[in-house]
Amino acid sequence: MEETHEDGTWNDWLAAHGPRLLLCARQWTRSLSDAEDVVQEAFVRFWRHQRQLPGDPQALLITSVRRAALDLARRESRRVVREDRAAGEVGESAPFFEPAQGDEGDRRRELERALQVLPAEQREVLVLKIWSELTFDEIARTLGISPNTAASRYRYAMAALRKELKPVCRHG
Amino acid sequence: MDDSFDELEVELKALPLRRPSSDLIRRVGHDLTEARRPYQTATNLNSFKWLGWRTLALASVVALVAGLSLFRTGHPSLPAADKAAIVPVPVTNRPAQLQPVAASNVLYDLKDEGPVTVEGAAPSRRVRYRYVDTYTWKSPHRNASLKWSVPRDEIRIVPASLN
Numbered sequence: 001m002e003e004t005h006e007d008g009t010w011n012d013w014l015a016a017h018g019p020r021l022l023l024c025a026r027q028w029t030r031s032l033s034d035a036e037d038v039v040q041e042a043f044v045r046f047w048r049h050q051r052q053l054p055g056d057p058q059a060l061l062i063t064s065v066r067r068a069a070l071d072l073a074r075r076e077s078r079r080v081v082r083e084d085r086a087a088g089e090v091g092e093s094a095p096f097f098e099p100a101q102g103d104e105g106d107r108r109r110e111l112e113r114a115l116q117v118l119p120a121e122q123r124e125v126l127v128l129k130i131w132s133e134l135t136f137d138e139i140a141r142t143l144g145i146s147p148n149t150a151a152s153r154y155r156y157a158m159a160a161l162r163k164e165l166k167p168v169c170r171h172g
Numbered sequence: 173m174d175d176s177f178d179e180l181e182v183e184l185k186a187l188p189l190r191r192p193s194s195d196l197i198r199r200v201g202h203d204l205t206e207a208r209r210p211y212q213t214a215t216n217l218n219s220f221k222w223l224g225w226r227t228l229a230l231a232s233v234v235a236l237v238a239g240l241s242l243f244r245t246g247h248p249s250l251p252a253a254d255k256a257a258i259v260p261v262p263v264t265n266r267p268a269q270l271q272p273v274a275a276s277n278v279l280y281d282l283k284d285e286g287p288v289t290v291e292g293a294a295p296s297r298r299v300r301y302r303y304v305d306t307y308t309w310k311s312p313h314r315n316a317s318l319k320w321s322v323p324r325d326e327i328r329i330v331p332a333s334l335n
Contacts, residue, residue, distance in 0.1 A: 010204055019189035036196045044203040071295060098188040130184045158177045
């Protein structure tokens with residue numbers, strides 16, 4: 001039986017997985033609005049056709065998000081190059097995390113900045129490991145790399161983050 | 173894994189992720205609502221476009237059957253003895269009463285159903301073509317004819333242009 005949005009089931013799914021999917025999509029898209037488009041396409045595809053498939057739905061959804069992001073990137077590449085040339089800037093830096101006030105907000109922004117300056121290939125592994133809670137094997141399958149490469153990128157990313165955040169940690 | 177990463181991992185995991193916007197939730201809801209509404213296919217009884225064709229085809233068949241039965245009952249009935257004397261002709265030796273004489277199809281609707289992802293292939297779009305196929309049979313001995321129209325949907329995956 002197909003569960004529909006009237007009984008709130010897809011809503012529950014989106015509430016549970018949406019933030020992680022959105023964060024993953026942000027790693028592979030240029031802007032928040034692109035990331036939302038990608039999550040929309042992947043989630044609807046998953047809900048219509050893939051949710052009955054065996055396996056971890058989270059990994060399936062993330063793979064679907066990545067494919068949608070790559071499709072979007074291919075479609076948009078020419079237009080984006082033109083727009084970048086005209087605008088003289090690349091991308092959009094909407095925050096990954098919910099905003100906070102005070103010291104907590106400062107620390108959160110610090111972490112966010114440290115994440116933003118990581119190389120993209122390290123950041124995507126970090127995001128998949130920390131927030132999507134995928135294993136290195138699953139990350140390797142999702143990204144088309146070896147598990148060892150995934151693990152080493154993760155270690156590089158964490159080391160870079162720790163180095164970047166060290167002063168804050170000591171005084172924080 | 174390096175133990176010294178534990179504290180940082182805990183701190184990162186505790187960060188509240190940005191939630192999907194209400195606009196995204198609304199769009200997903202819209203798409204899923206659309207998915208639940210069946211597309212009006214040619215074989216869908218609810219398709220009003222086919223009401224006329226179906227009615228016409230059914231009426232033609234009924235008229236043909238009624239005409240044939242009237243034609244047969246119009247002959248004077250034979251005496252019982254004569255009836256018994258009639259040797260049934262094997263079906264294979266009977267001349268074909270109705271022979272196909274024409275077949276045609278008409279494209280009456282074309283709908284682009286959007287992009288699709290095919291594993292290991294270029295980006296594609298799914299296009300639904302809707303036809304009505306018409307077949308005509310005629311009897312060479314009599315002036316009877318039978319026309320049969322049937323709806324048909326054809327889905328084609330065509331490579332999408334990235335331009």
